[in-house]
Amino acid sequence: MKKVLAINSGSSSFKYKLFSFPSEQVIAKGGAERVGMPNSIFKIKLANGNEYIKNMSIPTQKDAVKLLIECLKKYQVVENLSEIKGVGHRIVNGGEVFSSSVVIDNHNLHKLERIAQFAPLHNGPETEGVKAFMSILPNVPQVAVFDTAYHHTLDAVHYLYSIPYKYYKDYAVRKYGAHGTSVRYVAPRAAEMMHKNINIARLIVCHLGSGSLINFGTD
Numbered sequence: 001m002k003k004v005l006a007i008n009s010g011s012s013s014f015k016y017k018l019f020s021f022p023s024e025q026v027i028a029k030g031g032a033e034r035v036g037m038p039n040s041i042f043k044i045k046l047a048n049g050n051e052y053i054k055n056m057s058i059p060t061q062k063d064a065v066k067l068l069i070e071c072l073k074k075y076q077v078v079e080n081l082s083e084i085k086g087v088g089h090r091i092v093n094g095g096e097v098f099s100s101s102v103v104i105d106n107h108n109l110h111k112l113e114r115i116a117q118f119a120p121l122h123n124g125p126e127t128e129g130v131k132a133f134m135s136i137l138p139n140v141p142q143v144a145v146f147d148t149a150y151h152h153t154l155d156a157v158h159y160l161y162s163i164p165y166k167y168y169k170d171y172a173v174r175k176y177g178a179h180g181t182s183v184r185y186v187a188p189r190a191a192e193m194m195h196k197n198i199n200i201a202r203l204i205v206c207h208l209g210s211g212s213l214i215n216f217g218t219d
Contacts (some may be wrong), residue, residue, distance in 0.1 A: 008089075008126075010152060016047070036060065042064070050075075052071070060128070080143055091122075093118040093119035098144070126170065148180055159175040183213070202216070
């Protein structure tokens with residue numbers, strides 16, 4: 001039975017889901033809160049409904065990853081770490097460097113570190129999460145999935161701001177788009193439910209939460 005982790009690392013949080021394939025069943029989920037702060041909290045909820053909460057010190061993203069791996073083994077979600085066949089990481093901003101999901105090797109890790117400035121509250125912790133998993137699960141493929149990749153087809157007339165062009169040329173100041181991973185799922189699913197051809201449908205997709213986006217897409 002193959003298992004894949006989906007990870008979302010934040011500035012002071014760490015969220016995860018562990019999927020079993022080919023059923024795509026979520027067999028564990030949870031996260032850490034207040035990472036790097038006093039009174040950190042770690043949660044894990046299993047497929048049988050049992051939930052465990054730990055109040056403890058979690059100084060870094062790497063500590064959160066170590067705790068996750070320990071809990072997966074402790075609660076027998078995995079018997080052997082070799083069952084984990086991949087780890088997917090949500091990365092907020094891929095800049096102009098990444099236009100699609102990529103397997104993270106040392107070369108791509110260096111690129112991630114270089115573009116951390118484009119989303120300093122997100123990309124930095126996310127990159128630290130990637131490095132933690134690469135250290136703890138060195139033989140498991142790590143994949144970066146970028147929120148901005150979906151929006152790479154935007155024309156310059158739409159992504160450039162009405163400010164001097166030098167700010168884009170020198171500092172890459174532009175619109176990158178957000179929540180593209182959500183839009184990539186919602187758009188074809190909405191078209192399917194409305195019996196529309198996604199290749200010709202014109203859809204407005206709303207992602208509304210603590211971060212919000214309204215996206216208009218055409219073929």
